[in-house]
Amino acid sequence: MPLFEGLSYTGDKNVVIVDIGAAYTKCGLAGESGPRCIIPSAVKGSVDGKIKKIWEYNTEEELFDNLKDFLFVLYFRHLLVNPKDRRMVVCESLLCPASFRHALAQVLFKHYEVGTVMFSSGHLLSLLTLGSSIGLVMDLGYQEALVVPVYEGIPILKAVQSIPSASKAIHSRIKKMLLETAKVTTETREEKSVSMMPECLTEEILEDIKVRCCFVTKFSRAKLIREITLHGGDSGKLPTPPPGVQYPLDGGKVLHISGEIRERACEVMFEQDNEEVSIVTLILDAILQCPIDMRKELAENIVIIGGTAMLPGMYHRIKEELFDLMKKPKYADNLSLKKFKFHRPPAKENYTSWLGGAMFGALETLPSKSVTRDFYLQTGKLTDWCALDREEVA
Missing domain, CATH: 3.30.420.40 (ATPase, nucleotide binding domain)
Known part of the structure; x- marks a missing residue:
């Protein structure tokens, strides 16, 4: 148990805070300064045993099973708490599908029998960490x-x-550039093109390459590179690229990542499309x-x-x-x-909205903003974060 739990916080520590992202999920308890776990938003299939993302589903029943198995991991392997009658704060995006919210509510209220759930926008919660409303x-x-x-x-x-x-686009750009130019040194010291062994570029490897090797270059360099490459300028005027790196793969293989890939992979986020966006x-x-x-x-x-x-x-x-x-x-x-x-919020960017949820979960006003299990079982309705009708207030 973290030491700061006993220093100044005296509120309800039974509130679970969860932020289910497209790639990673942050989970912890109210009043804490950071999530207890940050894990991939993925589950192990009960039929084929393969790991798949919880967002990958074909039917609502499949989504229900994915969320049920995923929340079991959160509750009983990472938080080590009993979900029954506990409060929960769910940090969600404004673009979260309504079907996902309702499936999550069904799992929480009907399967795990949580006490109350508050669905709140992660963007609003992020501002809460700064004490700002604008x-x-x-x-x-x-x-x-x-x-x-x-x-x-x-x-x-x-x-x-x-x-x-966003990140998915960067992964695609890294994979494309590696398949075009990169080389792999095998365990027998033989150099092969990455295009001959594309199976080595898994999603996990691409993400690790992005985190460890890539960076966002300065605007002046990016502008010069863009003008020369797009308008057919003199390639000799290209700025000197950063040094390449040797990235170890499984089985003693080594992937050679050039400086151009490290510098230009993130440019996909800044390149304007046909609508100049x-x-x-x-x-x-x-x-x-x-x-x-x-x-x-x-x-x-x-x-x-x-x-x-x-x-x-x-x-x-x-x-x-x-x-x-x-x-x-x-x-x-x-x-x-x-x-x-x-x-610059008082947290890393990847869990800023979770921290806002942890702060809100420690407030006495949480019950008045939450949906109770009894109300949901009677009506089957969920209030949105912008709902004006608050008759179901606990």
Whole structure:
């Protein structure tokens, strides 16, 4: 048991906080400064015994079984607590499917018989860690990048922006570049192209390469590389790439990762598509969609969460791109922003929203914001985070 539990916290420690992400799930108890476990959002199939993500399902029954098995692991292997009659806070994304919420509620209320459940937006909970009710929250997760402006604790729904460009896109870019140019030294000291043995590039290996080897380069270098490669410039003017690395694989094999791959893999998040949209334009587009009297405060209260935001150089690159985009007529004529400010929450970006849930779970107002088991069994309804009808308040 962590030492800080006995220092100052005297609230209800029976509240379980869970943040089920597309790639990883964070789980712990209210009042603690960090999750007790961060594990892949995956379960072992009961039929074939293969590991699969809980989001991969064909029917609602399959989703129910996935969540039931996954929550069993959380409760009885990591938290070591009995779920019956306990309270729970679920940190969710605004883009979470309604079918997933209802399946999760069925598992919690009917199978594990929890006492109450509060579904809350992870973007709002992230601001709770800063003690602020105003902020522009960017979530760089696994599947998508999502920007949610929040003003006085209320998300501005018409200004929400999202694109499917995040960690999964980086993995695909790394795999593509490795298959094109990389070499593997086998245990017999023979060099082979990665394209001859693509089975070695599993999702786990690609993620580990991203975390250990890749980084977000400076805007000036990225702009020069982009101009030369896209417009057919003199390749001799390309900046000197960073040194390559030797990445060990199973069986004594070694993967040779060039400096170009390390530097350019993350550029997929900053490359604008046919509609001139990237993760940085999402911020300006979201501000542009907000009322004019909110824009300055939002630009000076930017919060970035999600595991992808932990890549080296991410904050500096986003800020440089913001000032460069402000020179375009689309934004220069409609936005008169002189500066952008970023908050650094008191937690790592990958569990910031979980920490907000842990703080909210320790408040005395939690029961009034939660759905009780009795109400759910009687009506089968779940209140959304923006619901106005609170008749089911416990």
